[in-house]
Amino acid sequence: MAEIKIEKKKPVWPWILLILVIIVGVYIYWSYNDNVDERNVDENEVLIDTIQDMNDDYNELPADTLSLETDTTTIAQ
Amino acid sequence: MKNEEKHLYNLNELSDYKVASDDPDVRGWDVRDADNRVVGKVENLLVNKNIKRVVYLDVHVDKTIVDARHDPYGRPNNIDVREFVNKDGENHVIIPIGMVNLDKENKNVLANGIDHRTFAETKRYAHGTPLNRDYETTVLRSYNRDNPSDSVYEDETFYERDEFDRNRYTNRRL
Numbered sequence: 001m002a003e004i005k006i007e008k009k010k011p012v013w014p015w016i017l018l019i020l021v022i023i024v025g026v027y028i029y030w031s032y033n034d035n036v037d038e039r040n041v042d043e044n045e046v047l048i049d050t051i052q053d054m055n056d057d058y059n060e061l062p063a064d065t066l067s068l069e070t071d072t073t074t075i076a077q
Numbered sequence: 078m079k080n081e082e083k084h085l086y087n088l089n090e091l092s093d094y095k096v097a098s099d100d101p102d103v104r105g106w107d108v109r110d111a112d113n114r115v116v117g118k119v120e121n122l123l124v125n126k127n128i129k130r131v132v133y134l135d136v137h138v139d140k141t142i143v144d145a146r147h148d149p150y151g152r153p154n155n156i157d158v159r160e161f162v163n164k165d166g167e168n169h170v171i172i173p174i175g176m177v178n179l180d181k182e183n184k185n186v187l188a189n190g191i192d193h194r195t196f197a198e199t200k201r202y203a204h205g206t207p208l209n210r211d212y213e214t215t216v217l218r219s220y221n222r223d224n225p226s227d228s229v230y231e232d233e234t235f236y237e238r239d240e241f242d243r244n245r246y247t248n249r250r251l
Binding site for chain 1: 088091092093094095096097098099100101102103122124129130131174175177178179186242243
């Protein structure tokens with residue numbers, strides 16, 4: 001029998017909205033993770049810099065100061 | 078051809094409608110006459126939104142139909158001949174959906190009750206021309222020349238005619 005019915009197409013916009021929500025969610029997730037990594041890196045850099053500064057300060061001390069300290073230690077004993 | 082109220086739409090122009098998933102989309106299928114000769118190809122589907130069905134197949138007719146150069150059937154006596162004959166470029170014809178069978182396996186539309194001469198003598202139109210009720214009535218009269226309908230249909234019930242229902246049309250012909 002020749003009968004051809006027609007029907008309304010299902011709307012596409014809910015799918016587009018869902019895809020957009022997923023894209024935004026993924027973007028927010030990755031950008032949050034990037035910030036956490038950057039903060040960790042920053043804290044490590046500060047620690048390294050502090051140690052480096054202390055080492056520099058120590059190395060800049062005059063050589064006799066170092067030996068005096070040794071001598072003092074010896075005297076105290 | 079002018080339309081007072083549009084009751085026929087080309088399915089292509091209704092972007093929010095499609096052929097129902099249970100039914101075949103016959104666009105591109107060959108149309109065969111009563112003698113199984115190819116008389117054209119389905120180019121578009123003409124639908125009525127109220128009844129949500131395809132009511133006509135818009136057929137791009139074969140060259141053999143155009144070359145037959147028959148005068149259209151049912152030319153009124155009081156009309157200018159030049160207004161009614163099939164002119165160059167008028168190579169489309171409509172077929173009511175109830176007057177065909179669908180051969181889904183071979184993708185053919187079978188117009189079992191319409192022969193080649195009847196097709197050639199049916200008034201055609203140029204692609205893109207809006208259709209009106211006068212043209213539809215003229216075409217139906219041509220196809221039903223041997224078996225005219227007794228019923229009278231108003232504008233609102235036009236697509237309740239037998240020609241749009243395969244079962245009723247077949248019964249009428251028996």
